[in-house]
Amino acid sequence: MMYTRMDPEIAKTQEERRRMEQELASLSSVTFDRDLYGGTDRAGLVDSIPANDEEEPDVHDNEVARRLASYTAPKSIFKDMPRGGDESEEVNGTQKSSRIIDREDDYRRRRLNRVISPERHDPFAAGEKTPDPSVRTYGDVMRETALEKEKEETLRAIAKKKREEEEAGKGKESVKEPAAASAAPAKRRNRWDQSQDDEGAAKKAKTASDWDLPDATPGIGRWDATPTPGRVGDATPSLSRRNRWDETPTPGRVVDSDATPAAGATPGATPLGVAWDATPKGLVTPTPKRQRSRWDETPATMGSATPVAGVTPVAGSYTPGVTPLGGSDLATPTPSNIALRGPMTPEQYNLLRWEKDIEERNRPLTDEELDAMFPQEGYKILEPPASYVPIRTPARKLLATPTPMGTPLYAIPEENRGQQFDVPKEMGGGLPFMKPEDYQYFGVLLNEEEEEELSPDEQKERKIMKLLLKVKNGTPPQRKTALRQLTDKAREFGAGPLFNRILPLLMQPTLEDQERHLLVKVIDRVLYKLDELVRPYVHKILVVIEPLLIDEDYYARVEGREIISNLSKAAGLATMIAAMRPDIDNIDEYVRNTTARAFSVVASALGIPALLPFLKAVCQSKKSWQARHTGIKIVQQIAILIGCAVLPHLKSLVEIIEHGLNDENQKVRTITALSLAALAEAAAPYGIESFDSVLKPLWKGIRSHRGKVLAAFLKAIGFIIPLMDAMYASYYTKEVMFILIREFQSPDEEMKKIVLKVVKQCVSTEGVEADYIRSDILPEFFKNFWVRRMALDRRNYKQLVETTVEMANKVGVKDIVGRVVEDLKDESEPYRRMVMETIEKVVANLGASDIDARLEELLIDGILYAFQEQTSDDANVMLNGFGAVVNALGQRVKPYLPQICGTIKWRLNNKSAKVRQQAADLISRIAVVMKQCHEEQLMGHLGVVLYEYLGEEYPEVLGSILGALKAIVNVIGMTKMTPPIKDLLPRLTPILKNRHEKVQENCIDLVGRIADRGAEFVPAREWMRICFELLEMLKAHKKGIRRATVNTFGYIAKAIGPQDVLATLLNNLKVQERQNRVCTTVAIAIVAETCSPFTVLPALMNEYRVPELNVQNGVLKSLSFLFEYIGEMGKDYIYAVTPLLEDALMDRDLVHRQTAASAVKHMALGVAGLGCEDALVHLLNYVWPNIFETSPHVINAVMEAIEGMRVALGAAVVLNYCLQGLFHPARKVREVYWKIYNSLYIGAQDALVAAYPTLEDEGKNTSTGD
Amino acid sequence: MQASDRFNINSQLEHLQAKYVGTGHADLNRFEWAMNIQRDSYASYVGHYPLLAYFAIAENESIGRERYNFMQT
Secondary structure (H helix, E strand, C coil): CHHHHHHHHHHHHHHHHHHHHHHHHHHHHCCCCHHHHCCCCHHHCCCCCCCCCCCCCCHHHHHHHHHCCCCCCCHHHHHCCCCCCCHHHHHHCCCCCCEHHHHCCHHHHHHHHCCCCCCECCHHHHCCCCCCCCCECHHHHHHHHHHHHHHHHHHHHHHHHHHHHHHHHCHHHHHHHHHHHHHHHHHHHHHHHHCCCHHHHHHCCCCCHHHHCCCCCCCCCCCCCCCCCCHHHHCCCCCHHHHHHHHCCCCCHHHHHHHCHHHHHHHHHCCCHHHHHHCCHHHCCCCCHHHHHHHHHHHHHCCCCCHHHHCCCCHHHCCCCCCHHHHHHHHCCCHHHHHHCCCCCHHHHHHHHHHHHHHHHHCCCCHHHHHHHCCCCCCCCCCCCCCCCCCCCHHHHHHHCCCCCCCCCCCCCCCCCCCCCCCCCCCCCCCCCCCHHHHHHHHHHHCCCCHHHCCHHHHHHHHHHHHHHHHHHCCHHHHHHHHHHHHHCHHHHCHHHHHHHHHHHHHCCCCEHHHHHHHHHHHHHHHHHHHHHHHHHHHHHHHHHHHHHCCCCHHHHHHHHHHHHHHHHHHCHHHHHHHHHHHHCCCCHHHHHHHHHHHHHHHHHHCHHHHHHHHHHHHCCCCCHHHHHHHHHHHHHHHHHHHHHHHHHHHHHHHHHHHHHHCCCHHHHHHHHHHHHHHHHHHCCCCHHHHHHHHHHHHHHHHHCCHHHHHHHHHHHHHHHHHCCHHHHHHHHHHHHHHHHHHCCCCCHHHHHHHHHHHHHHHHCCCCCHHHHHHHHHHHHHHHHCCHHHHCCHHHHHHHHHHHHHHHHHHCHHHHHHHHHHHHHCCCHHHHHHHHHHHHHHHHHHCCCCCCHHHHHHHHHHHHHHHHHCCCCCCCHHHHHHHHHHHHHHHHHHHHHHHHHHHHHHHHCCCCHHHHHHHHHHHHHHHHHHHHCCCHHHHHHHHHHHHHHHHCCCHHHHHHHHHHHHHHHHHHHHHHCCCCHHHHHHHHHHHCCCCCHHHHHHHHHHHHHHHHHCHHHCCHHHHHHHHHHHHHHCCCCCHHHHHHHHHHHHHHHHHHCHHHHHHHHHHHCCCCCHHHHHHHHHHHHHHHHHCCHHHCHHHHHHHCCCCCHHHHHHHHHHHHHHHHHHHHHHHHCHHHHHHHHHHHHCCCCHHHHHHHHHHHHHHHHHHCCCCCHHHHHHHHHHHHHHHHCCCHHHHHHHHHHHHHHHHHHCHHHHHHHHHCCCCCCCHHHHHHHHHHHHHHHHHHHHHHHCCCCCCCCCCCCCCCCC | CCCHHHCCHHHHHHHHHHHCECECCCCCCHHHHHHHHHHHHHHHHHHCHHHHHHHHHHHCCCHHHHHHHHHHC
């Protein structure tokens, strides 16, 4: 009888204890207050967003995710560019550069080859009017592109023919020429990096190699990718300077440059080239070929494209872009001014001056001088012989040109006081510091001309430049205001001036991530304001923004997408298509690629249906395969971008591209298959019916194709098979498998990856049986793929592990592990690691029940071998593998434990810190299993060993040792722990001083654990000492540490009573650091929660009497947290604290009122429905006058307090407070009241109905409805 | 709106509020507000069946007709 009565009670107690233990068990993972900290399980969160399917996430990123307890910032951040770093460090070059260009590959750098095109005609704005002939229309652009292509073809043919001829003709010349030609691209790169004047650059002529490698070469042309000499003239010129090429009569110039193709690069690249064109060609025409070659050599002494100058690496050595102007005024006629505007180094400048000086001394004597020197009689002037050709280097010729300012001998260079050379000039008007490379864009701002003298347009331009400079280089507040001004005045400035300033900046080669981000932000804001006014500039903007779509930085890609999406919404579909259509069959692959991506963004912004007709037309283009290729690529990009949202349009998208599978061009076939793969991937697991029409060509394709095309086809099939029903999937898998098995042997890396992927997809589909895999696939698969070579390439490695794990899911652990277990003793370490990772994943997925005794032995043996033999394990593969296998085997591992512990002990004593750390980590992983195996004695022994190693000097290792101790304490409990807790804890107290995060975190966890479970083993004095140490920990950077510390305060307070702890904490409220105070207030609140509020409140409220701002605010904040934590327990304390809150809500200090308001909010929410309305109304009366506060934090707190009151008192009460001001004569008052009314309305609309006032009918405006 | 709270949370709050029909603003006049109140009231009557039944009894109409009437006004 007694027994039965006791039973439920015991059960209840036990249940309760278990529950408590479970709660406390979370100590180790530092998630204490789910209410406070949101109770999110961080392990479940994705710590990075996959960008798109093309990029494999970095192995290192995964590592961080797997280890979870990473004690520093994620590696991905370290890898990232330092943003906004110290400028002083950047200059001396020790730091990694944050410039975008430095991390770009050659392909991405091709963005710099594109040229910002001039505005285009906007048919919408123009209406019926015929476009002005000077404006470029869609037709013009299309014609240009066509012409361009044709020219390209012709030139390629010419160049080819010429080359052939030359090769056949002169052996010697041809040896020299290709060398020059091949050197040209490299040189051009430099030139691009250096020369910042893109006008000047555009002017630079092109090399013959442009024609040799048309696809790979950047065109520097004005409007199109590939430039050809003299081409610019075809198009309507937009900038007047541009014409000068054409104005200068240069007979046979094209022929000239054709004849010396390699040489063409140099003179063209030199700014002086312009001047040569300006001089009559007649002089030179008769000169033989050799003469011309000297032309090419000479400028090396002075041109800016000279290798010496060209590679000057330090940007800081640039003089402002305007510098050379003074010099050039001296020497050269006007045309070169523009060209010389480009950057010129001081060396170049000096060289030029020196040369000019020499020229002056050695200049030929004129006739007059000769007349003066010689007697009049006795001499006769002879005619020069017909064959005489004056020796003239271009430089001499150039510099000999009589100039008004030419002075004999040394010339003191004209000083322009408006400019500075090296020292960055103090900018007037609060403008920020200007970097050397900014001078060419913002140099004008340095000229101290009177603003009033400028025309309104120029003034506007100035204004824009100033604002942009502030955005680009300014301090955050400057930037903020400038950005706002730009946005507000966008329409006033106009689209043209704005974009003409912003876009060239974005093309600046030295741009940094941060700057680009800011400029892109400007564009975004401005776009929003300008709306349809952007139409003529759409292409311009695209040229600049498209490269962002293929940037390696995820955020840059997102930004790019956002801009293009906004752009298409502002400009409309028709304009977007008109702007991008010409680029679709551009000859440059880069342009087509980025255009396809941009189009996909347009599709996602404006909806796929809108774009379908256009896509259909493009994909069926008869004219060029490039257009078809790009069209199909657009479909692929759409699928990648919008994912499952393609489903409604899947059928039409597939129909649009399906004919591409039989296209005559191989590239088109490949991209079609890839697009189908992307579509199928996006649609998975639905939409198989849409792919019906392509199944047949795909299957036919895999039989007839080889190489790249086959790989693409296989990829498509790999993605389509998982969509099928089980039966079809099985059938098709078998069909495709023999091809896959044949390709197992392919040496092509790309093919290997695709084959592995397809095998994985096939194997994971439902209809494929284990037996089939076991008999047909496994033998070949292991023979071909499980080889050492596969472990060397990271991507192969990953793919192979994934595929094998997928197979194991089908065929079971034994088959797979049995096949690879021997390889754990392979001599190649990367291979062993791959085996280990596979085993880890397989065992973690499927458990170890499948493993028999023999395999178990082999496995443990192999793992121990691999673990001991490892030389480096940065990714923790071995550690994880060991842990996973031991945990999976559970009790079966008992016989091996002594051996394992022996290894661990030996390794704990190792010289290498890494090894010791790993050993300690391993203990924390297998502690649970050791407990399962009842090896408590062994664990006690390990505990003592670890205790002895607490003197470890490497913080990483010490952290791991503490973690291992924690794991042991967790499983064997406080009482059985050896060393005993009373010895262990005093040893931990000094370690709390350690500043290393990992040590801190593990130590505080361990201490908190002991405080929670075994506080009685330690004297109270020791706990107090720890309390003082803990105060320091509140300063920790890592939130987890602060959180654990605060909780530990709670446990200690519980153990030794709150008084002493509270005194410590309240004292800490006086410190200066805000973070420290905040954490203290949290700790106080937690102490109050754990030890009941009544033990804490009196002391806390007493502390409010201290006439010190920080302390009082701390008290209020503690109250706020306290009422948040105790919830409805607050009803017992609300009357006690009301007088204090009254006082605080009437205080002059804003922060008092703010914090008190948030305390009121928590209080109100806690006691809702518990009958404390009287106190709450009283408090509301004190809160209400604060509704007119303007400071954002205060007003937020007040509004939230009112919301809290709405919950606690009901909407009707608050509505009655509201009604007095809804129609107040003062707008300011009305606005605030309506804001409150609105949030009331949204929060409790229905409840308001009962409390609405009765509005008297005023006779007018009577509603006729009822 | 002031410059300071153009970009802070309050602006978002107002944006949110503006999305709901029935919320008001400083320039709302008495008539418009009264109209909102009436609409809300009728919606509430229709939404709460007991209220609807109560009105039906008071006006001696069928509940369906009452609901229809409320929806029409």
